Amino acid sequence: xxxxxxxxxxxxxxxxxxxxxxxxxxxxxxxxxxxxxxxxxxxxxxxxxxxxxxxxxxxxxxxxxxxxxxxxxxxxxxxxxxxxxxxxxxxxxxxxxxxxxxxxxxxxxxxxxxxxxxxxxxxxxxxxxxxxxxxxxxxxxxxxxxxxxxxxxxxxxxxxxxxxxxxxxxxxxxxxxxxxxxxxxxxxxxxxxxxxxxxxxxxxxxxxxxxxxxxxxxxxxxxxxxxxxxxxxxxxxxxxxxxxxxxxxxxxxxxxxxxxxxxxxxxxxxxxxxxxxxxxxxxxxxxxxxxxxxxxxxxxxxxxxxxxxxxxxxxxxxxxxxxxxxxxxxxxxxxxxxxxxxxxxxxxxxxxxxxxxxxxxxxxxxxxxxxxxxxxxxxxxxxxxxxxxxxxxxxxxxxxxxxxxxxxxxxxxxxxxxxxxxxxxxxxxxxxxxxxxxxxxxxxxxxxxxxxxxxxxxxxxxxxxxxxxxxxxxxxxxxxxxxxxxxxxxxxxxxxxxxxxxxxxxxxxxxxxxxxxxxxxxxxxxxxxxxxxxxxxxxxxxxxxxxxxxxxxx
Numbered sequence: 437x438x439x440x441x442x443x444x445x446x447x448x449x450x451x452x453x454x455x456x457x458x459x460x461x462x463x464x465x466x467x468x469x470x471x472x473x474x475x476x477x478x479x480x481x482x483x484x485x486x487x488x489x490x491x492x493x494x495x496x497x498x499x500x501x502x503x504x505x506x507x508x509x510x511x512x513x514x515x516x517x518x519x520x521x522x523x524x525x526x527x528x529x530x531x532x533x534x535x536x537x538x539x540x541x542x543x544x545x546x547x548x549x550x551x552x553x554x555x556x557x558x559x560x561x562x563x564x565x566x567x568x569x570x571x572x573x574x575x576x577x578x579x580x581x582x583x584x585x586x587x588x589x590x591x592x593x594x595x596x597x598x599x600x601x602x603x604x605x606x607x608x609x610x611x612x613x614x615x616x617x618x619x620x621x622x623x624x625x626x627x628x629x630x631x632x633x634x635x636x637x638x639x640x641x642x643x644x645x646x647x648x649x650x651x652x653x654x655x656x657x658x659x660x661x662x663x664x665x666x667x668x669x670x671x672x673x674x675x676x677x678x679x680x681x682x683x684x685x686x687x688x689x690x691x692x693x694x695x696x697x698x699x700x701x702x703x704x705x706x707x708x709x710x711x712x713x714x715x716x717x718x719x720x721x722x723x724x725x726x727x728x729x730x731x732x733x734x735x736x737x738x739x740x741x742x743x744x745x746x747x748x749x750x751x752x753x754x755x756x757x758x759x760x761x762x763x764x765x766x767x768x769x770x771x772x773x774x775x776x777x778x779x780x781x782x783x784x785x786x787x788x789x790x791x792x793x794x795x796x797x798x799x800x801x802x803x804x805x806x807x808x809x810x811x812x813x814x815x816x817x818x819x820x821x822x823x824x825x826x827x828x829x830x831x832x833x834x835x836x837x838x839x840x841x842x843x844x845x846x847x848x849x850x851x852x853x854x855x856x857x858x859x860x861x862x863x864x865x866x867x868x869x870x871x872x873x874x875x876x877x878x879x880x881x882x883x884x885x886x887x888x889x890x891x892x893x894x895x896x897x898x899x900x901x902x903x904x905x906x907x908x909x910x911x912x913x914x915x916x917x918x919x920x921x922x923x924x925x926x927x928x929x930x931x932x933x934x935x936x937x938x939x940x941x942x943x944x945x946x947x948x949x950x951x952x953x954x955x956x957x958x959x960x961x962x963x964x965x966x967x968x969x970x971x972x973x974x975x976x977x978x979x980x981x982x983x984x985x986x987x988x989x990x
Contacts, residue, residue, distance in 0.1 A: 498865035499957045513865040518940025520921025523857035531817040537883035541568035541791035546780045555621030564630040565648035572607020581796035587804040595726040597734040604651035612753035614787035626763040629743040634825040643740035653739040658732040662687035664721040678748035683715040690722035707744035707768040713737045743769040795883035802887040803895030807856035814855025843874040865958035872956035891916035912984035918945025938964040943979040949990035
C-alpha cells in the first residue's frame with residue numbers, strides 16, 4: 437500500500453495527488469527566499485523560502501491586486517516553472533466561461549425502430565453520450581453533486597479514499613425506468629452507446645477516455661476489517677456482470693506485512709464474459725488504513741473500456757425496470773449499428789438524463805483535483821469553441837481563446853499537454869495571474885471562486901491543524917481559495933527504494949486579505965530534493981503558510 441512503490445517507469449512521471457500532500461497540512465509561521473532583485477518580498481515570507489531544504493531550489497511569487505492590477509510582491513515571475521494541477525485554473529475557467537455556471541448536460545436515449553402493440557421495440561436502443569462526468573451517480577438528496585476530500589479516483593495512489601454515498605448507477609436506473617414508462621417492454625435489437633462526441637484520448641497511459649462514464653470509470657473495492665487467520669471481508673461497486681472482483685485476501689497476524697495487490701489494476705477484458713479482477717495478498721489484523729483511518733479500505737480497478745461497461749450496466753438497469761433485452765448483456769459495444777451521427781429525431785427520444793448545473797462539476801473537479809474531469813473539460817471546451825474533437829484541437833482552441841480579449845493571457849508563457857496538468861506542464865506566475873485576473877471580471881467568477889479549495893475548509897486544502905503555532909494567521913482560514921499542484925519525479929535508488937525529486941509544487945488563487953482587498957497570487961517552488969512523501973507535505977505546509985502571511989500583511 438505504499439503510494440511510492442512501483443517500477444522505475446511508473447515513478448518516472450509520478451504526479452502526487454494534491455489530497456495526499458494535503459493530508460498532514462498545518463499552517464505555521466515561517467518565511468521565504470529572496471535575492472537582491474526581490475527586496476519587495478517581505479522577510480516573513482523569505483524566511484520560509486530560505487529553509488535548508490530549499491537550497492538549490494527555485495522559488496517564484498507574484499501577488500497582484502485583482503482590481504487595480506498593482507503588483508504587491510514579485511519574485512522570478514517570468515520563470516516558466518512546473519505547476520502541476522494549477523493548470524486546471526485555465527481549463528476549468530475556460531469551460532466555465534464558455535458554458536456558463538448553469539449549463540446542464542443532457543444525455544438522451546433514442547429508439548431506432550417502432551414499438552408494436554405488445555411493447556416490443558423492433559430495433560435498437562441508443563444512449564447518446566454527451567460528456568456527463570457523473571451520469572447521475574453523484575447526486576445528493578438535495579440535488580447537489582457529492583464529492584469527498586479524498587476522492588476514489590486517487591485511491592490507489594493515496595492508499596485509501598472516501599466513498600461518496602449516492603448510488604453510482606442511479607442515472608442509468610433512472611433512464612431505464614423512463615424507457616419502461618414509455619411502454620417499452622422488450623428490445624428485439626441491441627443496446628448501443630453512441631460515444632462519437634469526441635475522439636477518445638489517452639489518459640496517462642491507463643486507458644482511452646470516452647464521453648460516457650460509470651462511477652468515474654473505476655470499480656471500487658471495499659475492504660473490511662477481518663480477524664487474524666480468516667478471509668478478509670471484501671465487496672465492490674458497482675455490482676455488474678461487466679466486471680466482477682474475486683478475492684483471496686487474508687487477514688494475517690498483527691505486525692505482518694501488508695501485501696494487498698490488484699491484478700490487473702487496468703483490466704482489458706471489458707466486453708468479454710467472465711471479466712474478473714483479483715484482489716490478493718495479506719492485510720495485518722492491526723492494520724490502520726491510511727488517509728482515512730477507518731474501514732473500509734478503498735482500492736480501485738480501472739474501467740478501461742467505458743462504452744462496453746456502460747452498455748452492460750444500462751442493459752442490467754433495463755432488466756431491473758422490467759424491460760427485456762434479447763441481446764447479450766456482456767459484449768462489445770456494437771457501434772456498427774449506430775445511425776449517421778447527429779441524425780436522431782426528437783420524436784424517437786424515449787428518455788433523457790439531465791445533470792446538475794456545471795458549477796457543481798467545476799467544484800468537484802477543482803476541489804479534489806479530478807484529472808479525468810479536467811482533461812474531459814478541455815476536450816469539451818474545444819468542441820464548444822470551434823467544433824474540434826481531439827485533445828490537440830482543444831489545446832489549440834483554448835490557446836486562441838485565452839490569448840485574446842477578454843482574457844489576454846500570455847499563453848506563450850505556458851506549456852500545456854492536457855487539461856489536468858500532467859507531465860511536464862509549465863507556466864509563469866505572470867500567466868497564472870493573468871488568468872486569475874481575467875476570471876475575476878467574468879460573469880462566472882462567483883462559481884469559479886467557490887470551486888477552488890478553501891484554506892482549512894475543504895478539498896485539497898482541507899486537512900490542517902491550522903494556524904496553531906501563529907495565532908496571527910488564524911484569520912486566513914477560509915480567506916485563501918487556491919488550486920494546488922504537485923509534480924514529483926521518481927527513480928529507484930541503489931538500494932531499490934524509491935527516490936523522489938519534487939519537480940514542482942504550486943499554489944495559486946485568491947486571497948481576501950485582512951485589509952479587505954482582493955489579491956491574486958501564484959506561488960511556485962521547483963526542484964526540491966526529497967526522500968519521502970512527508971517532505972512533500974512540509975513544502976505544502978510552507979506554501980500554505982506563505983498564503984496566510986500574504987493575508988495578514990495585506
